[in-house]
Amino acid sequence: MKRRPNYLAGFGSLVWLVLIGLPLYVMLAATLQSRPDYSSNGPLSWPKHFTLSNYTQDFSNGFGHYFLNTLLVTLAVVAIVLLLIPPLSYAIVRNQGRTTTGVFRLFLLGLAIPSQAVIVPMFYLITKAGLYDNLIGVILPTAAFSLPVCALVLTGVMREINSELYEAMAMDGATPMRTFFQLVVPLSKGGLSTIVVFSALQAWNGFLFPLVLTQSDSSKVITLGLFNFQTEHGIDVPGLLAAVVLSMLPIFIVYLFARRALVQGLMGVGGK
Amino acid sequence: MTTTDSSRVGKRRPALRAGARWPGRRSGASVARPGFAWAAPATLFFTLFAVLPLIMVAVLSFAEWDGVDALSFTGVDNWKTLVHDHVMLQSIWLTLLTTVLGVVVQTPLSILLGVWAAGKQRNRAVLSAIYFVPLLLSATAISILWRALLDPNFGVPSQARWLFGDGNLFGHQSTAIGVLIFVGAWQYTPFHTLIYQGATRAIPQVLYQAAAIDGAGRIRQFWSITLPQLRTTMVTSMILMVVGGMTVFDTVLILTQGGPGTDTTTTPYYSYVKGFKDFQFGYASAIALILVVIATIISLVIVKFSGYDKMRSSSEGL
Numbered sequence: 178m179k180r181r182p183n184y185l186a187g188f189g190s191l192v193w194l195v196l197i198g199l200p201l202y203v204m205l206a207a208t209l210q211s212r213p214d215y216s217s218n219g220p221l222s223w224p225k226h227f228t229l230s231n232y233t234q235d236f237s238n239g240f241g242h243y244f245l246n247t248l249l250v251t252l253a254v255v256a257i258v259l260l261l262i263p264p265l266s267y268a269i270v271r272n273q274g275r276t277t278t279g280v281f282r283l284f285l286l287g288l289a290i291p292s293q294a295v296i297v298p299m300f301y302l303i304t305k306a307g308l309y310d311n312l313i314g315v316i317l318p319t320a321a322f323s324l325p326v327c328a329l330v331l332t333g334v335m336r337e338i339n340s341e342l343y344e345a346m347a348m349d350g351a352t353p354m355r356t357f358f359q360l361v362v363p364l365s366k367g368g369l370s371t372i373v374v375f376s377a378l379q380a381w382n383g384f385l386f387p388l389v390l391t392q393s394d395s396s397k398v399i400t401l402g403l404f405n406f407q408t409e410h411g412i413d414v415p416g417l418l419a420a421v422v423l424s425m426l427p428i429f430i431v432y433l434f435a436r437r438a439l440v441q442g443l444m445g446v447g448g449k
Numbered sequence: 450m451t452t453t454d455s456s457r458v459g460k461r462r463p464a465l466r467a468g469a470r471w472p473g474r475r476s477g478a479s480v481a482r483p484g485f486a487w488a489a490p491a492t493l494f495f496t497l498f499a500v501l502p503l504i505m506v507a508v509l510s511f512a513e514w515d516g517v518d519a520l521s522f523t524g525v526d527n528w529k530t531l532v533h534d535h536v537m538l539q540s541i542w543l544t545l546l547t548t549v550l551g552v553v554v555q556t557p558l559s560i561l562l563g564v565w566a567a568g569k570q571r572n573r574a575v576l577s578a579i580y581f582v583p584l585l586l587s588a589t590a591i592s593i594l595w596r597a598l599l600d601p602n603f604g605v606p607s608q609a610r611w612l613f614g615d616g617n618l619f620g621h622q623s624t625a626i627g628v629l630i631f632v633g634a635w636q637y638t639p640f641h642t643l644i645y646q647g648a649t650r651a652i653p654q655v656l657y658q659a660a661a662i663d664g665a666g667r668i669r670q671f672w673s674i675t676l677p678q679l680r681t682t683m684v685t686s687m688i689l690m691v692v693g694g695m696t697v698f699d700t701v702l703i704l705t706q707g708g709p710g711t712d713t714t715t716t717p718y719y720s721y722v723k724g725f726k727d728f729q730f731g732y733a734s735a736i737a738l739i740l741v742v743i744a745t746i747i748s749l750v751i752v753k754f755s756g757y758d759k760m761r762s763s764s765e766g767l
Contacts, residue, residue, distance in 0.1 A: 183667065186565050190576055193562060196635070197580055203605075204594055219608050220598060261491035268487035280488050287495060289744045290503055291696040293717040294737040297730050298505035299498075301514070321498030324491060353483040382587030384699050389725055400589040407593050407703065414597045421590045428585045440581065440643065 208232065208419035215415050231419035239394060240420055243402035247381060250316050250398060254380035255373055257320040258327050262372060266331040267361050271343070271353075281332065287325040292318070296389045303390050310392045318386050323379045327372040334368030335361060371441045374431075381428060399424045506741060509734035516728050527735040536711050536719060537736060543626075544715040548694030550630045551637075552687055559638050559686065563645025564675055577646070584639050592703035595632045622712035625705050629713060632700055637693065641686050648682035649675065692747055695740065716740050 203220045208231050210224035218225075269281045299318050300309075308314030338361065346356045362369070384400040391397060397405070403424060406417050432439050510527055514520035531537055566577040583591065598604050599618050606616035618624040656674050665673065698717045701707060707714035707722065714722070717740060724733030 186561075189561065190565055190573075193558075194576060194579065197583065197639075200594060200598055200635075201582060203598060207597075216603055220603070220605055221608065257494075261494055264483075264487040265491035268483045268485065271482050272485065272488070273482075274485070276485050277488050280492050283492070283500070284495065286745075287499055289692060289747065290499055291692070291717070291740060291744050293696045293698050293720070294741045294744070295499070295502035295506060296721065297509060297724050297734045297737060298502035300516075300724075301505065301509070301730070302498075302502060304516075318498050318502075321495055324495050324499075328491070347481055351481065353481050353487070356481065357483070357487075382589070384587060384589045389721075400587050403589050403593055404703065407596065411596075414600070414603060417593060418597060421586075421593055424590055425586050432582075432585055436578070 204418045204421065207415045208422055210415060212413055212415050220414075231415045232423065234416055235420045235423060238406075238416075239397070240399065240402055240423060242395075243397050243399040244423070246312060246397060247399040250312055250319065250383070250387075251377050251380040253312075253316045254320045254323065255377050257316070258323060258372060258376040259369070262324065262327045262331050263362065263365070263369070264357070265328055266335050266365075267353075267357055269328070269332050270335040270338075281328075284325045284328045288329065290322075290325075292322050292385055296385060299386070300389050309390060310396050312391075312396050314390045315383070315386050315396075315398065316380075318390070319380050319383050320376070323376040327376060330371050330375070331365060331368045334365045334371075338364050367441070370438045374435075374438050374441065378428065503741065506734045506738050509731055510738045512731045512734075514730040516730060520731070523731065527732045530732065531735050531739075536714060537716075539711065540714050540716045540719045540736075541739070543713060544695055544717070547626060547629055547633070547697065547715060548691055550626075551633050551694040552690045554630055554634045555638050555641055555690060556683070556687060558634065559641035560645050560676075560679065560683075562638065562642040564649050564671070566642060566646045567649035580642065581639050583636055584643075586636075588636065588699040589703065591636045592632065592700045595628070595635070596704055599628060619705055620709055622709065625709065625713045628704060629697070629700060632704060633694070633697065636700075637690070641690070644682060644686050645679060648679050652678045688747065688750065692744060695744060695747070 206223055207215050207220060209227050209229070210218070211226065211228055211230065214224065214226060265280070265284075268277050303309055303314040303318070306314070308317075342360055342364075343356065346360055351359070382400065383398070384404070387398045387401045388404070391401065399420075403417070403420055406413075406420055411417065428439075509520070511522055511524060512520045513523045513526070562580065566573055566580070586594070599606060601607065601615075601617040601619065606613035606618060618628050652675065656678070657670055660670050660674055696717050697715065698721065701713060701715055701718040702721070705713040707718050711719075716736060720733045720736040720740065723736060724730045
């Protein structure tokens with residue numbers, strides 16, 4: 178069916194493109210010029226003298242170290258999620274007893290626990306556990322708060338596995354353990370990559386828990402580094418925006434090479 | 450019980466060995482089912498780091514704690530203070546206002562963009578890839594970017610006085626709220642666009658073909674087919690917007706610091722300030738508890754509306 182082009186939609190989409198693209202352009206352009214140039218030319222101009230000094234300066238201001246901290250937190254969170262969620266979802270889908278149904282409801286209600294609401298008790302618990310200003314103290318709550326979405330996503334995926342396959346496994350006398358590794362895990366690869374991407378993004382972009390649970394420079398993650406940079410040297414816009422670009426660079430690279438998995442992960446609860 | 454030996458395709462009978470460690474309910478020749486032990490670690494972890502803190506919010510709301518000394522219980526003192534705290538009452542109003550405005554702005558935008566992006570045209574695919582870039586940025590990064598762009602002295606408003614008046618968008622309540630709504634829309638519309646894009650693609654083409662035969666134009670098709678078919682998605686998307694909007698924190702902290710004065714002090718931000726700036730952790734907990742109560746009511750609505758817990762297949766709903 179051949180249709181004439183939709184001019185109105187085309188126009189609207191261009192307006193949106195400007196709204197999204199312009200700030201991104203300003204951000205990139207600002208990071209490539211020196212601070213005096215940016216102040217005198219204003220945010221909308223293209224740099225006349227290219228420089229990468231903003232980036233190198235961020236690195237010498239400790240961003241390399243914050244970067245490593247964030248990476249560590251992210252890897253640990255993903256590891257915890259991968260260790261806990263697949264067995265949980267398997268039990269929810271296959272056990273179907275009253276207890277596991279109750280557990281599933283617990284995680285569903287957990288979707289609605291806002292992390293903003295628990296920062297005080299979290300601060301109390303982490304301090305009492307002697308984990309204040311320690312990356313472990315950031316990792317544990319960050320992982321816990323990405324569990325509900327991951328459980329929901331992976332349970333949805335595992336429910337799609339045909340029950341005849343389980344019966345075939347049972348005919349072979351397979352235990353739950355063997356069924357899990359030979360049937361369930363291979364057939365939920367899509368869901369697994371979704372929860373990896375989702376939890377990695379949550380950890381990489383996490384801000385609130387690091388804000389209230391860490392203090393010193395040695396345990397600072399990159400989002401907190403950005404925030405401190407803004408409050409302390411907010412006037413150095415090119416340097417600040419260069420740090421913003423650095424913080425999103427790894428995610429952007431994943432976006433270029435694995436867009437599908439990333440988009441699925443981003444959608445998390447909303448997507449399928 | 451390691452990964453390697455259980456994933457090996459051995460022909461020995463692991464039933465006894467594994468059965469002993471993972472007490473599954475096995476009856477006769479029926480399928481071996483995983484026992485509760487499989488769900489236990491995740492449940493324990495989640496209980497410890499999410500459910501327990503939630504319970505503690507309620508307990509701490511009846512206590513006083515400055516973060517250093519031992520905590521002391523003060524009965525309903527915090528609650529007595531709270532009902533007379535006009536900043537608190539105003540913060541609830543501001544939270545609801547920004548949430549509702551967020552939904553009103555983002556819903557039509559993301560439906561239109563989602564339906565547009567669902568088209569298979571090549572240029573739409575390319576543009577969509579750019580539209581989704583804000584998804585990659587953290588809320589912190591987005592807020593910092595807009596704070597710099599909208600800076601009264603060095604940002605865009607200083608160059609476009611005809612549009613922005615005195616250029617100090619952060620200096621008045623209405624424009625400061627406007628900035629929060631705008632940045633929120635910039636940040637979250639791509640996500641909801643993505644949801645609507647997926648849902649639009651799932652609408653059976655045959656409906657459109659039938660409508661075209663009946664002579665329905667593009668706009669008529671949008672109102673009579675696309676929108677009704679997106680109804681369940683709208684419920685999901687709006688609920689996510691409401692829950693997300695009620696708990697916006699980073700944006701307020703970085704863009705307005707609740708100001709001017711307390712004019713954009715929303716409930717989550719006020720709770721943070723009371724706790725981590727004024728060191729009244731008990732009072733901060735009482736504020737947080739109000740937030741939890743509202744969020745719980747909404748979550749019950751989610752479960753009721755979507756029937757998530759009763760679903761047996763992901764193709765239901767959504």
